Amino acid sequence: MKFTKMHGLGNSYIYVNVFEETLKEEELPELAVNVSNKNTGIGSDGMILIGPSETEDIQMRIFNADGSEAKNCGNGLRSVAKYAYENQLVKKESFTVETLGGAVKAHVYPSNDNKTVERIAVDMGAPRLYKKDIPMKGEPHTTTVDEAIEVDGQILMMTAVSMGNPHAVFFVDNITQAPVEQIGPLLEKDDMFPESANIEFVEMVSENEMHFRVWERGSGITQACGTGACAAVVAAILTNRTKKGIPVTVHLLGGDLEIIWTENNSVWMTGPAVTIGHGEYKK
Ligand SMILES: N[C@@H](CCC[C@H](N)C(=O)O)C(=O)O
Secondary structure, eight states: OEEEEEEETTEEEEEEETTTOOOOGGGHHHHHHHHHOTTTSOOOSEEEEEEOOSSSSEEEEEEETTSOEESOOHHHHHHHHHHHHHTTSSOSSEEEEEETTEEEEEEEEEOTTSSOEEEEEEEOOOOBOSGGGTTOSSOTTOOOSSEEEEETTEEEEEEEEESSSEEEEEEOSOGGGOOHHHHHHHHHTOTTOTTOOEEEEEEEEETTEEEEEEEETTTEEOSOOHHHHHHHHHHHHHTTSSOTTOOEEEEETTEEEEEEEOTTSOEEEEEEOEEEEEEEOOO
């Protein structure tokens, strides 16, 4: 199986071009687990398939390192956009990508010779806030904004946001002391999230800057999470820490993303994507 390894701010995936490779549906979860293993596989946070779409210009499917299929991936979308443009799967700078979490619009900024792309903006669409859309247990048409929950004997204030995939965001005073490894795995699989959740910790620096750490559903601690960064900015706005229309620089372990929730209810994410290399994986 031919593959390309790419990363967005250190959040790396094995990308498979399924316009060319034929993979069986039933082998995908195990393949994702195997390629992601850093000792016996290639080493990554999961596997992403780039393929044809019946409704959009291209399709992305994302599998976490534990083989679970997720509905969206921000860092993956920027890498998919770069790959699709550089490999001429799309021939325009703005195009649409189908994900299980809905369709999104990507815009690539190519080099002068049009051959390479380093920076990509993605319109991730409107955040979904109702419990039924996260999904979360409870009244389907209510939201979770700065709501107290008890985890591991601690009371934490949680804001829940779906960016096509589920996120629970917690604001902390000092990001270096955020209990990512302690609370992340406990909350990820808590009963209140029937499909599990990505868990994020955020320290506000100002209304246009924040520090961010993540425990990703199905992959654990990663260097960055694009949908998580979008959810964090939405949560900061919902809890009056910043405002719609103000660009926010999100400092993740692997680097920075620019996020803005616009007045017309779209969350834009702008940042880099990098190709690490290509190879052939013996299945
Ligand atoms: N790293 C991603 C998110 C990948 C999926 C996530 N772990 C989930 O299960 O929802 C990103 O950059 O958004």
